[in-house]
Amino acid sequence: MTTLPTPATGPAIAAPGKYLTFTLGQESYGVPVLAVREIIRLCPITPVATMPPHVRGVINLRGKVIPLIDLRLRFGLPAAEEHDRTCIVVTQVASAAGGTRPYGVIVDGVEEVAHFTAADIEPPPDFGGAVDARFITGMAKAASGVKVLVDLDLISAAESATLELPSADKPSTVS
Amino acid sequence: MQDQDTSVSASPDALRQQLQQIGLELASVEMMADRPATALSDLVAAAATASAGGPPEFAEALSLARAWASGGRGPLSAEARGRFALWHGWMEQAVTAWERGRSLPAWPADLPRAEPSPRPAPPRGAGAEQTVPLLPGGIDADMMQLFCTDCEDFLRDIEQGVLVLEERPDDPETLNTVFRAFHTFKGNAGMLKLVVLQRVAHELESLLDSARRGQLRIGRPEIDVVLAGADLFSRYVTAVSDRLGGRQTADSVALPVPAVIDAVQAVLARRDVAPPPAASRGTAKPMPPAEPPAGLMTVETSSIAASAEPTPEVAVAVDPATASAGPAAALRQAAASGSVRVDTGKLDGLIDLVGELVIAQSMVTQNPAVSGAADEQLARSLAQLRSICSELQRTATALRMVPIRGTFQKMGRLVRDIAVQLGKEIRLVLDGEETELDRSVIEEIGDPLVHMIRNSADHGIESPAERLAAGKPAGGTITLRAYHQGGFVVVEVTDDGRGLDPARIRRKGVERGLIRADEHLSDREVLDLIFAPGFSTAERISDVSGRGVGMDVVRRNIERIRGKVEISSTPGLGTTFTVFMPLTLAIIEGLLVAVGDQRFVIPTLSVRESFRPQPGAVSTVQGRGELVTVRGRLVPLLRLDRHFGIQSVFSDPSEGIVIVAEAGQETRCLLVDSLIGKQEVVIKSLGETFPPGRGFAGAAILADGRVGLILDTTALVRIRNHTTETAA
Numbered sequence: 013m014t015t016l017p018t019p020a021t022g023p024a025i026a027a028p029g030k031y032l033t034f035t036l037g038q039e040s041y042g043v044p045v046l047a048v049r050e051i052i053r054l055c056p057i058t059p060v061a062t063m064p065p066h067v068r069g070v071i072n073l074r075g076k077v078i079p080l081i082d083l084r085l086r087f088g089l090p091a092a093e094e095h096d097r098t099c100i101v102v103t104q105v106a107s108a109a110g111g112t113r114p115y116g117v118i119v120d121g122v123e124e125v126a127h128f129t130a131a132d133i134e135p136p137p138d139f140g141g142a143v144d145a146r147f148i149t150g151m152a153k154a155a156s157g158v159k160v161l162v163d164l165d166l167i168s169a170a171e172s173a174t175l176e177l178p179s180a181d182k183p184s185t186v187s
Numbered sequence: 188m189q190d191q192d193t194s195v196s197a198s199p200d201a202l203r204q205q206l207q208q209i210g211l212e213l214a215s216v217e218m219m220a221d222r223p224a225t226a227l228s229d230l231v232a233a234a235a236t237a238s239a240g241g242p243p244e245f246a247e248a249l250s251l252a253r254a255w256a257s258g259g260r261g262p263l264s265a266e267a268r269g270r271f272a273l274w275h276g277w278m279e280q281a282v283t284a285w286e287r288g289r290s291l292p293a294w295p296a297d298l299p300r301a302e303p304s305p306r307p308a309p310p311r312g313a314g315a316e317q318t319v320p321l322l323p324g325g326i327d328a329d330m331m332q333l334f335c336t337d338c339e340d341f342l343r344d345i346e347q348g349v350l351v352l353e354e355r356p357d358d359p360e361t362l363n364t365v366f367r368a369f370h371t372f373k374g375n376a377g378m379l380k381l382v383v384l385q386r387v388a389h390e391l392e393s394l395l396d397s398a399r400r401g402q403l404r405i406g407r408p409e410i411d412v413v414l415a416g417a418d419l420f421s422r423y424v425t426a427v428s429d430r431l432g433g434r435q436t437a438d439s440v441a442l443p444v445p446a447v448i449d450a451v452q453a454v455l456a457r458r459d460v461a462p463p464p465a466a467s468r469g470t471a472k473p474m475p476p477a478e479p480p481a482g483l484m485t486v487e488t489s490s491i492a493a494s495a496e497p498t499p500e501v502a503v504a505v506d507p508a509t510a511s512a513g514p515a516a517a518l519r520q521a522a523a524s525g526s527v528r529v530d531t532g533k534l535d536g537l538i539d540l541v542g543e544l545v546i547a548q549s550m551v552t553q554n555p556a557v558s559g560a561a562d563e564q565l566a567r568s569l570a571q572l573r574s575i576c577s578e579l580q581r582t583a584t585a586l587r588m589v590p591i592r593g594t595f596q597k598m599g600r601l602v603r604d605i606a607v608q609l610g611k612e613i614r615l616v617l618d619g620e621e622t623e624l625d626r627s628v629i630e631e632i633g634d635p636l637v638h639m640i641r642n643s644a645d646h647g648i649e650s651p652a653e654r655l656a657a658g659k660p661a662g663g664t665i666t667l668r669a670y671h672q673g674g675f676v677v678v679e680v681t682d683d684g685r686g687l688d689p690a691r692i693r694r695k696g697v698e699r700g701l702i703r704a705d706e707h708l709s710d711r712e713v714l715d716l717i718f719a720p721g722f723s724t725a726e727r728i729s730d731v732s733g734r735g736v737g738m739d740v741v742r743r744n745i746e747r748i749r750g751k752v753e754i755s756s757t758p759g760l761g762t763t764f765t766v767f768m769p770l771t772l773a774i775i776e777g778l779l780v781a782v783g784d785q786r787f788v789i790p791t792l793s794v795r796e797s798f799r800p801q802p803g804a805v806s807t808v809q810g811r812g813e814l815v816t817v818r819g820r821l822v823p824l825l826r827l828d829r830h831f832g833i834q835s836v837f838s839d840p841s842e843g844i845v846i847v848a849e850a851g852q853e854t855r856c857l858l859v860d861s862l863i864g865k866q867e868v869v870i871k872s873l874g875e876t877f878p879p880g881r882g883f884a885g886a887a888i889l890a891d892g893r894v895g896l897i898l899d900t901t902a903l904v905r906i907r908n909h910t911t912e913t914a915a
Contacts, residue, residue: 056893058785058886058894058895058896059785060873060877060883061830061831061832061881061882062832062882063881067876067877069894070873070877070886070894070896071894072888072893072894074539074540074543075542075543075546075888076871077871077872077873077874077886077888078874079873079874079877081876107875108875109875113875115876168875168876171875171876
């Protein structure tokens with residue numbers, strides 16, 4: 013009964029392999045390169061009302077409507093001005109219906125594709141509840157600094173789950 | 188006895204073909220120990236004819252074999268099967284020897300020449316079932332999948348054909364279609380080594396063959412037998428599909444094979460005592476019924492011998508009648524003209540891309556650098572590009588369109604079954620089966636149609652006695668009609684039954700607590716009650732309908748595909764259900780509106796009207812709720828800008844546009860900034876990130892390549908006032 017509740021239900025440790033790294037403010041993050049479909053420039057976004065702020069809306073990717081998530085807001089970082097390095101990383105995440113679905117995330121800038129060995133990757137440390145560690149699968153040590161490895165499947169799945177919450181405070185009484 | 192017909196000259200080829208048939212039959216007798224030897228007996232008789240004029244040993248051997256088959260009464264004993272196997276081997280060698288002019292091989296030593304005493308066959312249980320493997324050894328899942336897909340087509344042909352035969356038992360073209368379906372089925376089953384099914388198909392094929400050669404008249408018992416056979420195949424196909432789809436794990440399915448075979452043979456046995464028909468050959472000499480003309484048999488056997496490939500060429504070659512007109516023939520011809528089965532995912536991907544191409548094309552055309560250019564050559568090329576793009580889009584959309592025929596034809600079977608069950612006479616008339624609809628709409632319309640037809644057949648059409656008493660013909664008619672009207676496909680189900688009695692429905696509605704006793708309702712509103720959940724006018728709960736579910740499901744399903752259903756009825760004369768459905772689920776016509784800097788699509792079907800309200804037309808209730816006067820009625824107003832938290836360009840409603848939206852009986856006014864236009868858009872799902880019920884039905888790519896959200900008018904109309912104020 014002495015264990016802290018936060019990391020107990022955390023994700024599995026990230027596997028070694030190639031990761032696409034990108035920046036969010038001063039921080040650097042990484043996602044498995046196999047989950048990345050393409051990187052595109054910012055394009056006109058259609059906002060979808062009644063969604064939490066980090067769900068920026070939808071975009072048209074060659075005829076497909078895909079959701080767009082602001083990872084800064086998702087991770088509780090302050091919103092930032094968009095600049096010419098801001099871009100959309102289009103990824104494939106697990107779909108509840110089986111298979112994958114496209115999932116776009118806005119990042120401040122893409123860095124590189126780096127290879128991390130098992131020795132490079134450390135399990136996420138215990139932040140003592142100060143940091144939302146639910147989606148962090150590991151910390152990778154690279155020459156340019158530490159990259160936070162995140163699991164987009166978990167992020168996107170939690171999306172649908174958290175969305176169920178706001179409906180609870182919507183009154184459904186007959187006026 | 189076997190030399191009745193000497194007009195057929197004996198030839199080794201004809202005999203060999205008969206022997207091949209006998210070999211096939213022996214193999215299945217081996218598989219099914221209790222299979223009666225009728226077919227074997229018939230085949231031996233046919234072989235005897237073929238051998239007429241040959242060496243006398245053949246006649247002897249064949250009459251011996253005939254005795255073993257004991258005239259087809261009861262199954263063969265294991266001993267008899269062994270004798271037959273030896274006999275068959277000898278016969279094959281002997282035929283080869285005869286053909287080459289050599290002396291015949293010696294009679295097998297352990298094959299008795301004397302006739303053994305026939306043993307009484309053990310009686311068979313009526314409910315005997317035969318187990319058939321779902322994944323026969325050595326056949327991969329893809330093959331089975333293909334087999335199932337083909338079979339579904341054949342089964343449809345069979346069911347539809349049989350229903351036509353019920354009306355016109357001699358229709359040669361339909362007889363051919365059904366015969367061919369069983370024939371190809373037999374071939375496919377043989378290829379997959381499904382010997383048991385092959386047997387059943389063979390029996391039914393023989394039945395149809397007798398019918399098309401005029402030796403058997405198709406009546407109700409024959410049709411029942413054919414349908415029983417089709418059901419058996421259908422059960423097998425469903426089981427295989429379930430197994431392949433992982434919905435069941437059993438590796439075999441028990442089917443009432445012996446019962447079906449018995450039934451077919453009982454029908455065929457009657458054929459023998461039937462008077463010989465006036466043969467089309469015009470000769471006085473009657474053909475022995477069990478012996479088909481050699482020419483036809485040639486084709487059949489050769490197709491079996493060629494590992495029973497399902498070659499449509501063979502079938503076409505046999506039946507020149509195919510070329511004649513008629514839906515069944517048209518279907519066949521469509522198949523022959525080369526259609527391809529395409530995965531719907533690929534098709535949707537193609538349609539998406541074509542949509543993108545059209546947008547990209549318009550972006551290029553409208554680019555100032557291009558549209559401002561004075562080059563005439565460029566202008567011509569762009570015009571050509573545009574016309575090709577729009578033609579391509581039309582063609583791509585048409586790919587998803589299929590005729591409603593298949594769905595209509597299923598109803599034929601349904602009506603027949605209900606009529607038999609209820610002891611009524613019901614005729615189903617189909618009209619407009621060629622009307623095309625999007626595949627997904629057709630999938631959705633099936634269930635509602637079943638419910639409506641059940642309702643008409645069960646509650647609408649009266650019993651023959653009742654009808655005669657009312658001065659109507661004893662047989663009732665249900666008409667199923669499809670046609671285009673505006674941008675919709677309309678499907679009507681009309682019966683000439685007793686009609687709906689508004690007074691009775693009203694009483695029932697009060698009883699069920701659906702309406703108050705003193706409520707004022709028009710007749711139309713009263714009829715609408717039958718779509719209310721839990722409403723059923725049936726006095727008793729019947730197996731066919733009247734379980735209190737049904738009509739409410741009909742309305743719900745139809746509304747789900749953005750359609751609507753109406754009902755009209757004249758007491759004593761009949762009832763008509765009219766269903767309006769969109770041509771496709773993929774494209775809707777919508778009003779493009781602007782709210783602040785955002786654009787939304789509102790489905791036109793749910794918009795009753797739109798107008799700019801006069802100043803003062805909006806009244807406030809308790810300083811919060813707003814109402815608009817629309818044609819003298821007060822309708823609640825929902826300001827979309829406030830609802831969606833968008834900064835609008837104005838605050839006075841009289842500067843904007845009011846759109847009167849309706850969902851079912853409810854109406855609500857939606858306030859938008861301006862109307863941009865009317866547009867057809869391709870509906871895209873918003874995906875998992877966005878849960879349903881938030882006021883958006885989907886998204887669409889607009890002409891400039893941006894995404895526009897499609898409003899879920901039903902959700903917005905039915906939203907509670909309270910919520911509006913929370914959002915405001």
